[in-house]
Amino acid sequence: MPQPMIVLDHLTKRFAETTVVDDVSLGIDEGTVLTVVGTSGSGKSTLLRLINRLIEPTAGRVLIGGVDTATLAGDDLRRRIGYVIQGYGLFPHRTVAENIATVPRLLKWPRPRIDVRVRDLLAAFQLDPAEHATKFPHQLSGGEQQRVGVARALAAEPALLLMDEPFGALDPLIRGKAQDDLRALQRRFGTTVLLVTHDMEEAFRLGDRVAVMDRARVLQCAPPATLLTRPADAFVERLIGGADRPFRLLDLLSVEAALEPGSAEGPPLAAGASLRDALSALAWSGRPAMAVTDAEGRVLGKVSLGGILAHARGATGDVGVPPAEAEPARGTR
Numbered sequence: 001m002p003q004p005m006i007v008l009d010h011l012t013k014r015f016a017e018t019t020v021v022d023d024v025s026l027g028i029d030e031g032t033v034l035t036v037v038g039t040s041g042s043g044k045s046t047l048l049r050l051i052n053r054l055i056e057p058t059a060g061r062v063l064i065g066g067v068d069t070a071t072l073a074g075d076d077l078r079r080r081i082g083y084v085i086q087g088y089g090l091f092p093h094r095t096v097a098e099n100i101a102t103v104p105r106l107l108k109w110p111r112p113r114i115d116v117r118v119r120d121l122l123a124a125f126q127l128d129p130a131e132h133a134t135k136f137p138h139q140l141s142g143g144e145q146q147r148v149g150v151a152r153a154l155a156a157e158p159a160l161l162l163m164d165e166p167f168g169a170l171d172p173l174i175r176g177k178a179q180d181d182l183r184a185l186q187r188r189f190g191t192t193v194l195l196v197t198h199d200m201e202e203a204f205r206l207g208d209r210v211a212v213m214d215r216a217r218v219l220q221c222a223p224p225a226t227l228l229t230r231p232a233d234a235f236v237e238r239l240i241g242g243a244d245r246p247f248r249l250l251d252l253l254s255v256e257a258a259l260e261p262g263s264a265e266g267p268p269l270a271a272g273a274s275l276r277d278a279l280s281a282l283a284w285s286g287r288p289a290m291a292v293t294d295a296e297g298r299v300l301g302k303v304s305l306g307g308i309l310a311h312a313r314g315a316t317g318d319v320g321v322p323p324a325e326a327e328p329a330r331g332t333r
């Protein structure tokens with residue numbers, strides 16, 4: 001088996017007598033998203049900063065592409081790793097274009113290459129270059145600043161992006177959109193992402209795998225459906241939300257997973273909607289089933305209440321399609 005792109009090998013950080021990251025070992029495959037959730041003060045941000053060496057480990061190693069990062073110069077390493085923090089950390093006296101160009105300039109990219117990259121990123125983040133390139137951060141909305149922050153982190157085409165509560169300050173609607181955009185861009189560029197969040201929904205929506213931290217240790221690192229159906233211990237079970245587990249499972253699955261032959265009266269659901277969206281729509285409309293249509297409006301089949309509920313049970317339930325193997329729902333909000 002190929003080695004994961006990122007390997008944390010018995011990583012430990014102590015500040016004086018306090019162990020903040022305790023013997024953490026895990027791997028992150030190239031082109032995947034690992035989300036890190038956990039109690040406040042459990043060491044999530046410190047774990048991230050050990051990877052780009054804003055903090056040096058007390059013990060253990062970080063390997064990126066098989067290379068021990070301790071053998072690299074810290075500044076060079078950080079130019080190769082994108083880093084986004086809550087509050088975005090934009091330079092207030094630099095324009096949007098200058099902010100995005102920061103690392104390519106440090107890397108001495110030729111001017112035309114920088115200009116093309118800035119334009120491409122502005123377009124990818126739905127910021128019109130004519131309108132936004134010359135603005136200063138204070139002239140942008142929170143959502144726009146957040147997008148510029150991510151664009152800046154991606155500017156030098158890093159293979160790895162570290163994100164520390166990147167959407168924490170956004171209102172729920174913009175936050176959902178920012179999450180969808182991040183997923184789309186991550187897929188397009190093949191970036192490997194490690195994202196710290198307080199928000200369990202976010203961790204489950206974005207993570208190919210989710211690491212749960214408590215008191216400096218990683219208690220479990222697994223795909224979302226595995227965490228939900230087979231939590232490693234009572235703490236993980238409590239943290240991922242015992243009572244909400246059926247809804248979280250449904251959120252991970254698209255309506256295609258529960259598609260039945262036939263059609264149904266009333267407005268249809270779009271293929272790609274999650275089973276949670278489908279349950280919500282059925283509950284709201286009081287109907288027992290809804291048609292599912294593709295992008296061209298063709299009816300693919302229907303979903304029913306019974307069909308949806310069959311997917312809301314854990315590993316011990318009588319589930320036709322194991323949630324971990326069924327088709328994931330992404331970007332449906």
Ligand SMILES: Nc1ncnc2c1ncn2[C@@H]1O[C@H](COP(=O)(O)OP(=O)(O)OP(=O)(O)O)[C@@H](O)[C@H]1O
Nearest residue numbers: 015018020038039040041042043044045046047198
């Ligand atoms: N430079 C430092 N010196 C001493 N203690 C520190 C330092 N940095 C962090 N800590 C401590 O390490 C612990 C973990 O901090 P960290 O910020 O990594 O946690 P976190 O899980 O990201 O927390 P939160 O979710 O609240 O942001 C905290 O108790 C914090 O006070």
